[in-house]
Amino acid sequence: MTYLHRLQPGQDVNLAEMPTRGKSFYEGDKETAVTEFKAARDKLIELQNRFYAEGKRKLLIVLQAMDAGGKDGTIRNVLRGVNPQGVRVYSFKVPSKEELAHDFLWRIHQVAPPTGMIHVFNRSHYEDVLVVRVHDIVPETVWRPRYTQINQFEKLLHDTGTTILKFYLHISPEAQKERFQARLDDTSKHWKFSLEDLEKRKFWDDYMAAYEEMLEQCTTPWAPWHVIPADQKWYRNLAVTNIIVNTLQQLDPQYPTTTDDLSEVVIA
Numbered sequence: 553m554t555y556l557h558r559l560q561p562g563q564d565v566n567l568a569e570m571p572t573r574g575k576s577f578y579e580g581d582k583e584t585a586v587t588e589f590k591a592a593r594d595k596l597i598e599l600q601n602r603f604y605a606e607g608k609r610k611l612l613i614v615l616q617a618m619d620a621g622g623k624d625g626t627i628r629n630v631l632r633g634v635n636p637q638g639v640r641v642y643s644f645k646v647p648s649k650e651e652l653a654h655d656f657l658w659r660i661h662q663v664a665p666p667t668g669m670i671h672v673f674n675r676s677h678y679e680d681v682l683v684v685r686v687h688d689i690v691p692e693t694v695w696r697p698r699y700t701q702i703n704q705f706e707k708l709l710h711d712t713g714t715t716i717l718k719f720y721l722h723i724s725p726e727a728q729k730e731r732f733q734a735r736l737d738d739t740s741k742h743w744k745f746s747l748e749d750l751e752k753r754k755f756w757d758d759y760m761a762a763y764e765e766m767l768e769q770c771t772t773p774w775a776p777w778h779v780i781p782a783d784q785k786w787y788r789n790l791a792v793t794n795i796i797v798n799t800l801q802q803l804d805p806q807y808p809t810t811t812d813d814l815s816e817v818v819i820a
C-alpha cells in the first residue's frame with residue numbers, strides 16, 4: 553500500500569479520477585481489513601517503542617483533508633496504544649495575531665519533531681496554500697512562492713534527520729455530506745460542526761484545484777504525498793498504518809545498547 557498511494561515528483565494529479573473508496577485497492581472484506589489493521593497497529597506500537605528508545609531519528613506525519621475528511625479519526629485509530637511520551641499531535645487553527653506577525657512557517661518550525669519523537673500535524677503549513685488561497689486571504693503573489701518555501705523548509709527538516717510522510721485523506725462530497733449530517737443528528741458531535749464548514753463546502757471545486765496544485769508542487773523525493781481513499785474508514789486506517797509501519801521498518805530503529813556488562817548483575 554505504501555507505493556500504491558504515494559505520488560511521484562512531477563506527477564500530474566487529477567483528484568476526480570482518483571478513487572475515494574478503498575475497495576478497488578483491496579481484495580478482502582471489511583472484517584479482514586480490520587483484523588489486518590489491528591495487526592499492523594501492533595507492529596506500529598513495537599516500532600514506535602524502539603524509535604523512542606533509540607532517540608536518534610525524527611518522524612513527521614502531516615494530515616490534510618477537507619472538513620470531516622477523517623483527520624481526527626485517523627489519529628484516534630492509528631495511534632491508539634502508542635507510548636504517549638514519544639508521540640505528539642499538533643492541530644493548526646486559524647493563526648493567532650502573534651502567529652500572523654511572523655512568517656507562515658514560524659509556528660510550524662517550533663513544533664517540528666526533536667530526536668526520538670513522532671509528531672503528527674492535524675492540518676499544517678499546507679493550509680497556507682489551501683484555505684488561504686481559496687478564500688483570497690492573501691494575494692497569489694504571496695501564496696504562490698510558498699510551494700518553493702515549503703519544499704525548502706521540508707528539505708531542511710529532512711537533511712537534519714526528519715522523515716516526512718504526508719497524507720491527503722481523499723473523500724467525496726457525498727461522504728462529506730453524510731458525515732456533516734451525522735454530526736448534526738448527534739448532539740455529542742455538534743462541537744465538531746460549524747456553519748463555516750457549510751460555507752467552505754460551497755467551494756469544493758476550488759479546494760480540489762488547490763489540493764491538486766499543492767500535491768503536484770510539493771511532492772518531493774524527501775517529503776512524498778500520499779492520496780488515501782478515505783470514504784471508507786476501515787480502508788483509510790489500514791492504508792495509513794501500513795505506510796507508517798513500512799517507513800519505520802525501513803528506518804529500523806534499534807534499542808540502545810549499554811557498554812556495561814549486565815550478565816553478572818545481582819540485585820541485592
Ligand code: AMP
Nearest residue numbers: 644645646647675676679680683684689
Ligand atoms: P478544525 O480543524 O475543524 O478545528 O478547524 C480549524 C480551522 O482553522 C479550519 O477551518 C482551517 O482551515 C483553519 N486554518 C488552519 N490553518 C489556517 C491558516 N494558516 N490560515 C487560515 N485558516 C487556517
Ligand code: MG
Nearest residue numbers: 619620744749
Ligand atoms: Mg472542523
